[in-house]
Amino acid sequence: MNLLEIKDCTMRFGGLTCVDKLNAFVGENELVGMIGPNGAGKTTVFNIITGVYNPTEGDVSFIGTSVIPFKPYQVAALGISRTFQNIRLFSGMSVRDNIRVSFVKNLRTGYFKSILQFNSYISEEKEIDKRTDELLEIFGLLDAGEEFARSLPYGEQRKVEIVRALATSPKLLLLDEPAAGMNPTEKVELMNLIKMVKDKFNISILLIEHDMKVVMGVCERILVLDYGKKIAEGKPEEIKNDPKVIEAYLGETH
Amino acid sequence: MKNKILFISSLVLIFVINIFTNSLDPYFYTILIYIGINIILASSLNLINGYTGQFSLGHAGFMAIGGYLSIAVTTYFAPFFINTFGTGVFGESVSFVIVLLLGGIAAAIAGIIVGVPSLRLKGDYLAITTLGFAEIIRVIIQSLEVIGASQGFRGAYIFENGVKAAQIPADLSNVPFIFYSVPKYTNFFWTFTFVAVIIYFISNLMSSTYGRGFLAVKDDEVAAESMGVNTTKFKVIAFVSGAFFAGIAGALYGHFNLYLNPEDFNFLKSVEIVVMVILGGMGSMIGVIIAAILLTILPEFLRGVSEYRMIIYALLLIIMMLLRPQGLFGIKLKPRKQT
Numbered sequence: 001m002n003l004l005e006i007k008d009c010t011m012r013f014g015g016l017t018c019v020d021k022l023n024a025f026v027g028e029n030e031l032v033g034m035i036g037p038n039g040a041g042k043t044t045v046f047n048i049i050t051g052v053y054n055p056t057e058g059d060v061s062f063i064g065t066s067v068i069p070f071k072p073y074q075v076a077a078l079g080i081s082r083t084f085q086n087i088r089l090f091s092g093m094s095v096r097d098n099i100r101v102s103f104v105k106n107l108r109t110g111y112f113k114s115i116l117q118f119n120s121y122i123s124e125e126k127e128i129d130k131r132t133d134e135l136l137e138i139f140g141l142l143d144a145g146e147e148f149a150r151s152l153p154y155g156e157q158r159k160v161e162i163v164r165a166l167a168t169s170p171k172l173l174l175l176d177e178p179a180a181g182m183n184p185t186e187k188v189e190l191m192n193l194i195k196m197v198k199d200k201f202n203i204s205i206l207l208i209e210h211d212m213k214v215v216m217g218v219c220e221r222i223l224v225l226d227y228g229k230k231i232a233e234g235k236p237e238e239i240k241n242d243p244k245v246i247e248a249y250l251g252e253t254h
Numbered sequence: 255m256k257n258k259i260l261f262i263s264s265l266v267l268i269f270v271i272n273i274f275t276n277s278l279d280p281y282f283y284t285i286l287i288y289i290g291i292n293i294i295l296a297s298s299l300n301l302i303n304g305y306t307g308q309f310s311l312g313h314a315g316f317m318a319i320g321g322y323l324s325i326a327v328t329t330y331f332a333p334f335f336i337n338t339f340g341t342g343v344f345g346e347s348v349s350f351v352i353v354l355l356l357g358g359i360a361a362a363i364a365g366i367i368v369g370v371p372s373l374r375l376k377g378d379y380l381a382i383t384t385l386g387f388a389e390i391i392r393v394i395i396q397s398l399e400v401i402g403a404s405q406g407f408r409g410a411y412i413f414e415n416g417v418k419a420a421q422i423p424a425d426l427s428n429v430p431f432i433f434y435s436v437p438k439y440t441n442f443f444w445t446f447t448f449v450a451v452i453i454y455f456i457s458n459l460m461s462s463t464y465g466r467g468f469l470a471v472k473d474d475e476v477a478a479e480s481m482g483v484n485t486t487k488f489k490v491i492a493f494v495s496g497a498f499f500a501g502i503a504g505a506l507y508g509h510f511n512l513y514l515n516p517e518d519f520n521f522l523k524s525v526e527i528v529v530m531v532i533l534g535g536m537g538s539m540i541g542v543i544i545a546a547i548l549l550t551i552l553p554e555f556l557r558g559v560s561e562y563r564m565i566i567y568a569l570l571l572i573i574m575m576l577l578r579p580q581g582l583f584g585i586k587l588k589p590r591k592q593t
Contacts, residue, residue: 073481076481084480097469101470115459
């Protein structure tokens with residue numbers, strides 16, 4: 001069974017069809033890229049998967065359960081986590097607290113036990129701290145832990161967003177243009193980071209990206225969207241030479 | 255741990271200071287109690303407006319519910335309390351804590367009723383809904399004969415034939431009765447013990463996962479939801495906790511003033527509490543406490559220039575907002591470093 005299965009998914013906003021009868025899947029421990037020109041509906045697909053939008057038609061299932069009736073926080077609890085196209089860190093909180101928010105999913109201690117600081121609360125906080133430290137160390141962010149998330153350099157903020165998403169211990173990670181706004185050196189680092197995340201945490205990744213070097217460099221399989229329709233799917237080399245893809249990106253007479 | 259030490263030492267301090275407050279001038283004593291009540295109100299509203307970023311304008315409504323319910327219970331059930339717990343210091347303390355908590359619980363229930371539907375709204379809409387709620391509460395109280403309606407509530411008449419009322423009904427003017435006025439339970443010790451307990455609870459809450467959830471909701475609801483935070487639930491938790499504490503503040507106020515009038519809880523009271531939170535710096539516990547103290551004392555200092563009092567008060571607020579828009583102790587975020 002595939003981890004994520006999108007079946008005949010259509011999303012209409014009034015008269016505008018953003019996603020048109022999309023069929024796609026993400027397998028276990030697979031790194032899939034989703035590309036397409038601006039306005040092709042890539043982020044909309046993310047929003048459908050994470051429960052922000054309910055598709056007009058079709059179904060999205062995650063390990064056999066349909067995610068359609070769930071709200072975003074419930075989808076997160078199922079094991080799908082995401083980053084955002086424009087960084088959406090909690091700017092008023094430290095990097096460490098940004099990550100600690102994600103552990104809310106597994107929260108065991110109740111409200112009154114937290115207020116009265118029962119032992120179970122203290123031990124749970126310790127565990128959260130320990131896991132936060134582990135994550136920060138893996139990503140080399142230990143020194144930045146106490147800084148305001150917003151005061152970090154752009155590339156680091158992207159990294160923190162990925163760490164925050166990973167802290168929810170997802171099975172599927174959705175990355176929305178992780179390389180946007182990065183310089184070439186940062187992009188190379190990011191590619192290594194994505195590969196490392198996939199292997200180390202043994203998760204699947206679905207990635208939206210405009211930067212072809214990044215997409216071709218890390219993805220095992222690529223989906224190409226244009227006007228909400230899937231126009232091509234395959235290995236990076238196949239996509240590179242697909243006439244439909246070239247047409248979508250460059251126009252007919254190039 | 256640091257919180258716990260601070261909490262216990264402040265309780266000891268309150269106990270020690272309490273011994274000396276009996277010799278205090280009644281005028282200063284009153285101001286001292288109002289400071290305590292305002293600290294509770296401001297820090298509980300700070301939980302909603304400051305930490306969770308939901309702009310509520312209805313705090314006076316919760317205060318009214320807590321205040322009225324608690325003094326109504328104290329007076330209407332006075333024989334019950336006297337029979338069960340006696341009239342000693344211990345018995346009175348037990349009765350007082352019970353009615354305080356009842357006031358808080360009533361306000362919390364009102365918080366759930368208002369919060370669950372209206373916290374789906376954002377910004378201005380929420381402010382208007384909560385403002386409307388507080389006005390509804392006030393108007394309901396104004397028309398409830400059993401708690402004195404628009405004349406205010408001083409205590410309960412319990413007639414020999416079993417009738418209980420806030421005023422003497424015309425047809426019972428010849429029946430003997432006992433009048434139970436609101437007992438003056440609120441003193442320095444109880445007020446500041448509750449201040450300490452509430453501040454301790456709020457700081458514990460804010461350092462827990464719940465507190466981080468509140469801050470996350472304030473910063474970015476979409477992101478918080480994607481990280482697994484049930485934003486509606488967290489907003490309701492913050493709102494209901496704030497309402498509970500406001501209810502306790504109202505109960506303390508009722509048992510100090512010994513008389514409540516619906517006009518005590520009008521729109522201006524809500525605004526006054528919001529001003530404390532904004533002036534102190536949204537989401538800064540110490541700032542809000544200091545603002546609550548300053549804004550309680552300031553009008554007293556300005557009594558000498560009574561006719562210009564409100565003008566100076568307003569001017570000070572405007573100057574303050576121009577000079578420090580983030581509030582006394584608000585955190586100004588550092589600008590983003592360029593890469």
